[in-house]
Amino acid sequence: MLGWSAIRFKVEGNPLAEKIDAILPQTQCGQCGFPGCRPYAEAIAKGEAEINQCPPGGEEGVKKLAELLGVEPKPLDEAHGAPKPKSVAFIDENTCIGCTLCIQACPVDAISGAAKQMHTILAAECTGCELCLPPCPVDCITMVPIPEDLPHWKWKHPVVMLKQLDREEAAT
Amino acid sequence: MPAPFIIGRSSVTQVMAWVLAALLPGVGVYVWLFGPGILVTLSLATVTALAAEAAMLKARGYPAKPFLTDLSAIVTAWLLALSLPSLAPWWLIVTGTLFAIVVAKHLYGGLGQNIFNPAMVGYAVLIVSFPVQMTQWAGPLELTATPLTLAQSAMVIFGGDVPKATLDAVTMATPLDALRTGLLQQHTVDEIMTQPIFGHYGGTGFEWLAAAFLAGGLLLWALRIIGWQVPLAFLAGVWLTAGFLHFFDAGRFGAPWFHLFAPSVMLGAFFIATDPVSGATTPRGRLIFGFGAGFLTIVIRTWGGYPDGVAFAILLMNLSVPLIDQYTQPRVYGEARKGEAPRS
Amino acid sequence: MSRELFKFRGGVHPPEHKAESNGRPVHPAPLPKTLVIPLRQHIGTPAKPVVEVGERVLKGQLIGAADGYISCAVHASSSGIVTAIGPAAVPHVSGLPDDCITIETDGRDEWIAHAPLDWRAMEPADLRMRLRDMGIAGLGGAVFPSAVKLDPGAARHCPTLIVNGGECEPWITCDDLLMRTRADEILAGVAIMRHLLGSTEVLVGIEDNKPEAIAAMRDAAAGLDFPVEVVPVPAVYPGGGAKQMIETLTGRQVPSGKLSTDIGIQVFNVGTAHALARAVHHGEPLIARLVTVTGHVLRPQNFEVLIGTPMHALITLAGDREGATGVLMGGPMMGVPMPSLDVPVVKATNCILVKSAELFPPLPKALPCIRCTRCADACPAELQPQELFRFAKAGDFGRAQEYHLFDCIECGCCSYVCPSHIPLVDFYRYAKSEIWAREREKRAADLARERHEFRQFRLEREKKEKAEKLAAKAQAKRAEIAADATASGAPDAEAKKALIAAALARAQAKKAEAAPKNTDNLSPETQHEIEEIETRRAKIRELAHQPLEPEEKP
Structure with missing residues (x-):
């Protein structure tokens, strides 16, 4: 099965761009200035774009790209926006007029609905790119941060080390 | 703070305290057979180490208390002091200790981060920079006519006005120095060994010092402060290498027993090579580490530019620790054992 | 009777503290006023609620059905009214709420009809599903x-x-x-x-x-x-x-x-x-279990407890004392601190351990790792905890996985023996959950990529279709205009005529391309031959499309 799909879905193209694309968060938000993650990946591969233009990827994404390309990581370019907490779009169903403009804007087809009918976000598929916000004529879409729930809860990095102790002692 | 909510009684302080305790038999024998001078050296090194440690902790923004009370600086100081000639001048002791604590320990990141054993770095720096002063050993009391008192030793160490004759009367070459010099003068080992400084095994007095270090080391092993791998492999490395050479040309190479009981080997095998921070961590890695250090010790003693090779051997092995560790990762629970097909 | 026993590597001997609670007989805990029954008490998919708010349920009644193969049902531990279905406090270290069914008990403790299973006669698969x-x-x-x-x-x-x-x-x-x-x-x-x-x-x-x-x-x-x-x-x-x-x-x-x-x-x-x-x-069904309540309480002992009973009720029962500094679910080596005492007893609750400063003095501050490898000696999974710690701390999760991070059973032996008092297990938990989070993110990104690519493909296709449609329309329009022009004899009629002629020629050429020219006048024999070849070709095509598996099988 895997072998089959490898042949079937084999993509011709630039393996480096592919590796870069695998690191990018696939938000497809276009904040990098390219129309999607793949074009940005190709631009990086060609050396036409910096590695610090992807706010959803965050500093960690930059670090990974730097590692892959063997260059020095650099801080995120503020011109392309700042990283935000992971969110999904939410449509206020009372205000929605069913204009389908957001559906056309969504890069991952995560909005369902037809003309003159209320639209809904498929939260599981929404990447939080915010591209549906500007076209909405009635401003009925808001970004809702994803709340932390049990299955997604993470152990935090333990805070134990040394200098900490000094501050604590100073505080007491 | 999640589990576990209880911990055993061990602590870094406890570990270091046992190491110091295990050195005491050696210190006792030292005083008994070589005079009380070593106490001056030990004290000076301890004070210097603690001061340097405190200063470095402050400079690096770390709290002083937990790190001063962990006793690791004192262990470094003692190991260095016991490696130095017992009548080494004070500035030599201070320089070596400062270098060990400031450069080898703190500039590498402090406790747990140093890739080289700090005491051995201090020793290496001194023997490279001040080879002459590093020969000022007090001879064994039974070979000295008028041994130095504590006050006189302090006078010597602190550069007081000591008549040269008095000094010459007490300092003498160590067995390793004597062997080296003798061999350079084309004497055979047997001829050299007739000198009074050579006792039964490792040199008059020195062999007892070595035995005391051995006893302290065995105590550490019995308490599971150290594993058996490094000391045993170290001693095996020394014994086999020296034995191999001695077997082929007894006239040019010292006997394996002599090499084992020249005291720096016991100190190195049980107290210095077992330093966990700069040593290998895997069981097989420790065998390689210990054996390598033992082998290099003899190689350096035999063909190197210095009479003793323990410090350089350990430093060289420190250097290869990451490599050794990486290639000796032990099998984990449930992994197929060597030579056994993976069970499915 | 003697059996050859084997020694596993590692392990520690912490003080047992068993005598505190094992001397008293098991005592049934009284029925609480409120039962909170989490839908996620087991590993796997959480149970799906099958009751409604306001419904009366009986003891032993199914209230959450198993959802999938790796899942497990939950039941009402006593009779009463369902007052809420939704997030409530659960015994999890995060303090985050999770979906629960809350039952206000009526004190009658009335059982639903139940009967033994004829397990020897049942199909094993059926029996398992029943369980x-x-x-x-x-x-x-x-x-x-x-x-x-x-x-x-x-x-x-x-x-x-x-x-x-x-x-x-x-x-x-x-x-x-x-x-x-x-x-x-x-x-x-x-x-x-x-x-x-x-x-x-x-x-x-x-x-x-x-x-x-x-x-x-x-x-x-x-x-x-x-x-x-x-x-x-x-x-x-x-x-x-x-x-x-x-x-x-x-x-x-x-x-x-x-x-x-x-x-x-x-x-x-x-x-x-x-x-x-x-x-x-x-x-x-599983609606009760034995729970040890011990530590800093007056009468440490075991209770038979209905699932869903709030923990504070049990601590009160065992006699709470001044100076408690927290409560663990489980033991001191692997237990988890409880965010509050309102959380219910669940199937996993084997022990409620009340801490006090005396029994559980605060752990000393951590010092740096001195690589003494006592942790490695104590590790029953035979790992190198000091290396895992180094990688986890540095965020080098790939290396941590290479060093078998996921073979760690989080038993806490390494932390217990560590002379530097480093909370090693915390670092492994942190590294594991980061790795899992990354895998989730990766899956989400893959899904987004796929959907985006599909959308690009769809847009491309739609564009093409639209363009074709438009082209066809334009052509029709042009033909119309041209016809008009010929009729009216407009000045640019000549050009249009040429255009139409060209278009016609193209159309004819296309038609000709579609049908092979040499098949028009063939003898019946040749025709037959061609048909034969065609069937052979079809067969080959069919074979080529078949999967290879049947041939690979021995």
């Missing part, structure tokens, strides 16, 4: 749905069944008391397990610090119609871990990344066997 629907899950701590573990799989039978009475965690005594008082029922459950797994050898491993439990189990085993060997094992923490118990009893190790059934061994906790017997012989 899943009766909420049977591992009570040793992992709460893995037992139905899944009772499936011997392709091997058809699992030769060795190990019943784990290890209970190596300090303070906890609920399994000890269960074995002392209900040995017969435990072994009745074991008989069913043995039946489902087709086991030929049954071993009961009990740590030798529980002589009463060993004696009780031996007595009960003597009256059985199948051989059960009760084996005292040395008390070493974590000797009660499934993998460690297997190694102690059989000398074998579960291969890394595999299940114990792959080497023909299955392990169940004694509590699970007991719950299984209640389910099969009495038709009672």
Whole structure:
């Protein structure tokens, strides 16, 4: 099965761009200035774009790209926006007029609905790119941060080390 | 703070305290057979180490208390002091200790981060920079006519006005120095060994010092402060290498027993090579580490530019620790054992 | 009776603290006013609520149905009215709420109709499904749905069944008391397990610090119609871990990344066997369990507790004292701190351990790792904890995985022996959950990429279709205009005529292309030949499309 799909879905193209694309968060938000993650990946591969233009990827994404390309990581370019907490779009169903403009804007087809009918976000598929916000004529879409729930809860990095102790002692 | 909510009684302080305790038999024998001078050296090194440690902790923004009370600086100081000639001048002791604590320990990141054993770095720096002063050993009391008192030793160490004759009367070459010099003068080992400084095994007095270090080391092993791998492999490395050479040309190479009981080997095998921070961590890695250090010790003693090779051997092995560790990762629970097909 | 025992590597000997609670008899805890029953008490998919708010439920009634194969049902622990279905406080270290069903009890404790199962006559698969629907899950701590573990799989039978009475965690005594008082029922459950797994050898491993439990189990085993060997094992923490118990009893190790059934061994906790017997012989789903309440309380002891009972009720029952500094669910080595005392007892709750500054003095501050490898000596998974710590701390999760991070069982031995007092297990938990989060993110990104690519493809296709349509339309329009022009004799008629002529020629050419020219005038023989070739070709095409598997099979 895997072998089959490898042949079937084999993509011709630039393996480096592919590796870069695998690191990018696939938000497809276009904040990098390219129309999607793949074009940005190709631009990086060609050396036409910096590695610090992807706010959803965050500093960690930059670090990974730097590692892959063997260059020095650099801080995120503020011109392309700042990283935000992971969110999904939410449509206020009372205000929605069913204009389908957001559906056309969504890069991952995560909005369902037809003309003159209320639209809904498929939260599981929404990447939080915010591209549906500007076209909405009635401003009925808001970004809702994803709340932390049990299955997604993470152990935090333990805070134990040394200098900490000094501050604590100073505080007491 | 999640589990576990209880911990055993061990602590870094406890570990270091046992190491110091295990050195005491050696210190006792030292005083008994070589005079009380070593106490001056030990004290000076301890004070210097603690001061340097405190200063470095402050400079690096770390709290002083937990790190001063962990006793690791004192262990470094003692190991260095016991490696130095017992009548080494004070500035030599201070320089070596400062270098060990400031450069080898703190500039590498402090406790747990140093890739080289700090005491051995201090020793290496001194023997490279001040080879002459590093020969000022007090001879064994039974070979000295008028041994130095504590006050006189302090006078010597602190550069007081000591008549040269008095000094010459007490300092003498160590067995390793004597062997080296003798061999350079084309004497055979047997001829050299007739000198009074050579006792039964490792040199008059020195062999007892070595035995005391051995006893302290065995105590550490019995308490599971150290594993058996490094000391045993170290001693095996020394014994086999020296034995191999001695077997082929007894006239040019010292006997394996002599090499084992020249005291720096016991100190190195049980107290210095077992330093966990700069040593290998895997069981097989420790065998390689210990054996390598033992082998290099003899190689350096035999063909190197210095009479003793323990410090350089350990430093060289420190250097290869990451490599050794990486290639000796032990099998984990449930992994197929060597030579056994993976069970499915 | 003596059996050759094997020693697993590592382990520690923390103070046992068993005597505090194992001297008092098991006491049933009274019915609380409110029961909060979480839908996610087991490993796997959470149960799906099958009751409505306001509905009256009976004791033992199914309120949350198992959802999928690796899942487990939950039941009302007593009769009453469902007052809420939704997020409520659960015994999880995060303090985050989770979906629960809240029942206001009516005090009548009225059972739903239930009957024993005729387990010998039932199809094993049916029996397993029944057990899943009766909420049977591992009570040793992992709460893995037992139905899944009772499936011997392709091997058809699992030769060795190990019943784990290890209970190596300090303070906890609920399994000890269960074995002392209900040995017969435990072994009745074991008989069913043995039946489902087709086991030929049954071993009961009990740590030798529980002589009463060993004696009780031996007595009960003597009256059985199948051989059960009760084996005292040395008390070493974590000797009660499934993998460690297997190694102690059989000398074998579960291969890394595999299940114990792959080497023909299955392990169940004694509590699970007991719950299984209640389910099969009495038709009672898993709605109660033994819970040790110990530590800083007046009367440390074991209670038989309904699932969903708030923890504070049990602490009150055991006699709360001034100066408690927190409560753990589980023991001091692997237990989790409770965010509040309102959280309910769940299937995983073996112990409620009340801490005090005296019993659990605050841990000393951590110092740097000195690489002494005491942790490696203590690690029962035979890992190199000091290396894992280094990688986890540095965020080098790839290397941590290479060094077998996921073989860590989080037993806490490394932290226990660490002279630098580093909370090592915290670092491993952190690294594991980061790795899992990354894998989730990766899956989400892959999905987004796929959807985006599909959308690009769709837009492209739509554009093409639109363009074609437009082109066709334009052409039609032009033809129309041209016709008009010819009629009216407009000045640019000549050009248009040429255009039309060209278009016509193109259209004809296309038509000609579509049909082969040389097939127009053929003899019947040639025609026949061509047909034959065509059928052959079709056959080859068909073969080419068939998957290769049938040929690969021997």
